[in-house]
Amino acid sequence: MSTLEKAKPAVKGKQQPLRKVTDLFGDASDRARDWWGVQTGVVRWSVYLALIVAALFLPHAGIGSFMSPHSDWQSILFYPIGGYILLAIGLNVVVGQAGLLDLGYVAFFAVGGYTMAVLGKIWGWNFWEIIAVGIVLAALSGILLGAPTLRLRGDYLAIVTLGFGEIIRISATNTDSIGGPNGIAGIPHPPNVTDWAVPANGLTEALDLDGLKPFTYGALDTRPYYYLLVGAIVLTIVLAKRLEHSRVGRAWAAIREDEDAAELMGVPTFKFKLASFAIGAAFGGLAGVLYGSQATSIIPEDFPFILSATILAAVVLGGSGNIPGVMLGAFLIAWIPERVRGVEEYRVMVFGAALVIMMALRPEGILPSRQRKAELAEGSGGMGAMGAEVGGPGGSDVEIEVKK
């Protein structure tokens, strides 16, 4: 016991300077959340509205010149930034809410993309019809994957989903009728809703919106696609939020915290796990359809394993289970590599190191959900704890408490 007492302050002291910064940030985000918690509906709705309006003005060239001096801001705003955010919200349903580790999420993105490509190019369907089909197909593939595998626990599920992601990608590479390794090119753009253009005057010029045709989907201007994506993101946020506070969301939370206990309390865990897979997959499929319609060509290599890992990193980095956090994480993960293109060569290396450092400093994510943070303080991360309950001599708060 005396070794414990001696070792403890040493460990604390070593981490102090780095911790100070993250703690400060944590306090600030806590205070923001406290403020938010007591606001009335009117304030909340005006904040939502302000955020949406801000999102609409985001493609402004002035913002772009600061945010991404090395690449075209308007197109990276659509993909990767917007695309990652939509995918992260979808994956958050599976990982953050239901607590299922999915390492093959990109498969659903691929299903959506290929649905768009095949139905649009080969069958000549209309984009708006394909969106519905793509979402349904992705959800079905989620059920198809989930039905046999969701009886597995934790890491078995992780490896099976990883395998599924690879199966989808390799099968697409090997199937000549959908282009094999060359994929499908010449995917049609969505049909124009109207050709209405923003009138050019002083105000719209200042906002960099003059001459914009927000509902005309061409090859050059990515802004209409971006607006479409913003709409999709808003829709999925509303849906995810509603689900979180419903019976389904509570069942997911119960499964995430303790599956056995949930089952004993009468939660049909298998059914709800399947639902989370299907809903997460549907969001991924939606992202895929949108991506395909803008990119005009997709190849199997657009959907590598590393994309699944990246989206998962976005979810965990942002704070799994908390939608604003997840969106922030996705934004950072998509944006930082574009911003530092100046040091092109080393950006993935820096990204990898940043992940390690971020996790060491704030393992609960940048903006964790309250619940997750409380769990972490208890010493168990909710999804099991990597031997953390023990931590070894001098490492764990639990032992110190026992000693007292």
Place this chain on the structure above:
Amino acid sequence: MLDNFLNQFWPSTVDGLALGSIYALIALGYTMVYGVLRLINFAHSEIFMIGTFTSLAVVGAFGFSEIGGIALVGVVLLLALAGGLASGASAVALEYLAYRPLRKRGAGRLAALISAIGASLFLQQLFARVLIPWWFDVPQEKGALPVQGHFVVREDVFAIGDFVVRNDKLIIFLAAILMMVALDQFVTRTKLGRGIRATAQDPETSVLMGVNIDRIVTATFAIGGAMAGAAAALYFMRFEETNYFVGFLLGIKAFTAAVLGGIGNLRGALVGGLTLGLIEMYGSAFFGSEWKDVVAFSVLVLVLMFRPTGILGESLQQARV
């Protein structure tokens, strides 16, 4: 399809066992770390990659070429020792830098997994962007790094009908079995091995019983890394090339093998590795080599549906060692 499969049956078996042996040795690292920490050590594939580059360096430094016969065994032993040292040391460093801080803070496993993915990316890029260009004076984007000429003379050791066994494949298989038996004995009979098993079974109780968890974790990473380094030496002897991306697919396959056999279980790693190697080669003979990964993953899903904890069942401590 079937004809091709029957024609290729014996060669596929030999190739499958050789490939499976390498999977099994890499799988050991995943399975031991998982058994002790319940962590998928994603960066283990890069530990393997470091081993292959160590082999490349040793072969270059000694100027080995056209080695065959019994001398090959000695050279492989040297490569395996060097690779084992380098990989083992890197694995320990990785644990110290990337996982220990998280463990001390009681972070969730998901955070550790992300840290592992980050470390994996970092190591890959470190080799791709910094070390390889510096070492070889060429910007190496991806691609292989061939050795000049061959350093191994490949000869048939024996043949029974179609069952032709070449020297390199025989060495791989025997070395893997030997190392597995040695490790099995180590975990069963030594004090450190008992500590590893105790920690895998119940970390809290083992701390109370006087097990130093940090030491056990370090030892686990060192052993797992050393096995990956040895596997890397065998891999390098077989293919004589490497690149910074070499660990990625092998790592995923090895992890699949570990799960297939029953993760956390040492013998499961061997069974899973050999099974996966055979399935891949048979699948490749049957459906064509472009489908071999699909076959491998499909079999994994099927096995897990009927035996949810793998062929031999999970956990280091229950593998009646």
